[in-house]
Amino acid sequence: MTLADTLDEALQAMGANRLRTGLTMLGMIIGVGAVVLMLAVGQGAQSMVSESIAAMGSNLFIVLSGSSTSGGVRMGGGTVPTLTASDALALEELPDIAAVAPISPNNAQMIYGPNNWTTMVAGTTPSIFEIRNWPTVSGAGFTEVDVRSATRVTVLGQTVARNLFGDEDPVGKTVRIKNSPFLVVGLLAPKGQSLDGRDQDDTALVPLSTAQRQLFGNQFPGMVRFMMVKARSGQVMERAERQINEVLRQRHRIRAGQDDDFTVRNLTALAATAATATRAMSMMLGAIAGISLLVGGIGIMNIMLVSVTERTREIGIRMAIGARRRNVLVQFLVEALIISLAGSLIGVGLGIGCAWLVAAFVGMSVVVTLWSILLSFSVAAAVGIFFGFYPARKAAQLRPIEALRYQ
Incomplete structure (x- = not known):
């Protein structure tokens, strides 16, 4: 069986249950959209901090004059x-x-x-x-x-x-x-x-x-x-x-x-601390968005398991007329991968659109980078293969006689 035949069969199987396929894809759409949006917000925050640090100058100290005490009240630096x-x-x-x-x-x-x-x-x-x-x-x-x-x-x-x-x-x-x-x-x-x-x-x-x-x-x-x-x-x-x-x-x-009677402050160290905090925030946002991808992957596995159960007799017939276990494994993996990548494509568009809305209405700086899009696609494909492998393997290991007897 060629790859084109496998793709055709996968699309036909998914088209027979459009609502279920769409709901399964929704998990990946939300997950990838959240990853793109969160990374854009985090990257935008990092970009703002980096620009502020560069605008401030490098290797800087500020030396303030002394403080004073009046009536038991201690004034701040620069008052004397x-x-x-x-x-x-x-x-x-x-x-x-x-x-x-x-x-x-x-x-x-x-x-x-x-x-x-x-x-x-x-x-x-x-x-x-x-x-x-x-x-x-x-x-x-x-x-x-x-x-x-x-x-x-x-x-x-x-x-x-x-x-x-x-x-x-x-x-x-x-x-x-x-x-x-x-x-x-x-x-x-x-x-x-x-x-x-x-x-x-x-x-x-x-x-x-x-x-x-x-x-x-x-x-x-x-x-x-x-x-x-x-x-x-x-x-x-x-x-x-x-x-x-x-x-x-x-x-x-x-x-x-x-x-x-003076105070020396390291402005570069303060700026570096702000940059570190921003990077930590970006990582946290990415991790939260990654959880959405994980949930979407679990949804794919659940639906694929249901699909295997519903199509047990079909699998038995295919194997009885000569289909190999590898052909069945590849077909179900391709279905999971198509759901992941199609959901990713829509999710990327959703994430970019939401990022623009955040920039337009909230006034935050957002930066959508190519690497964040590629990362989303790569993770989504990996999630699809990982969570689709077990249902595909289960389908491939069915015995033809038992599958044909399945009611």
Whole structure:
């Protein structure tokens, strides 16, 4: 018997019981659809985290100034100005540090023509562009000369530029920050949301000296709110953190046993933890969806066992006129495989459709990958063969005389 004959007989047998075949296939449709949808959601979450990590920069530390206590209430980090721009210069001399950017941020209203927008204006140094891996798409960043001269220049994030200028290129235009004119020298590339959901493009960067002397003033000259530090590589992060602590304790004259007046946080480690948690969630979603496939496979086995029982006399007649056990085994396996693959094909379409609906109505990021579709097909085929083998083997082992006598 050729493969074409086997397929024809299998399709005829399945067509004789369309409702039962459809219900059997439903288990695989739901299982494969759930696998595709869950993997798409998990992959989308991983993609969002990966993009946020890449946008944040690599090998980063954030150094916060100290905390304070008032009336028995302990305030958070950054409430006491303990860090200075000269601390940043000292950290840049460390062998494992690639760049340091002191930052002094504050909210301010920006005005251009009839438009205005309140945003975070951060006074910093040109090192921020390297540390954050943040190029400009138009114009350029400010320079060390601008910092030394306290020049009134600014580099805008995409959100600020869109709200003030619309589709107009802001480079070369003059905006007012707290009623002071600033020349826009650059437009930053889009960064998107951070891991905490904050819009990273809703910012404007100005030279640190300009922010301290002309915009916000500084009760403590030279003090900054925090610093961003970039290590030379991921392999030296632990050593670089020790060096940062040692240098700052020495510069701030903190004796042994005293608490630090600053806090060093490893942003890369926090991001890696978030990525690990997202991967674990993806695996959990995949496992839950895999259970649906298992249930669908059990349904195939049950229906195939019923089919073998109903077709016992047919099997006996076929074997009596010369059919081999192998022919019977292959026929029932082919039926199970057709149900699995047909259900998989419909399930893939259902899963992709549901993923698009989730993206459209829930707003979640979903990523349907080719490997998830191939994985679903492969698992479904394996499930069909695995759960279809026992009924097929049972059919093949029937004795022709006993099968013919079956009522």
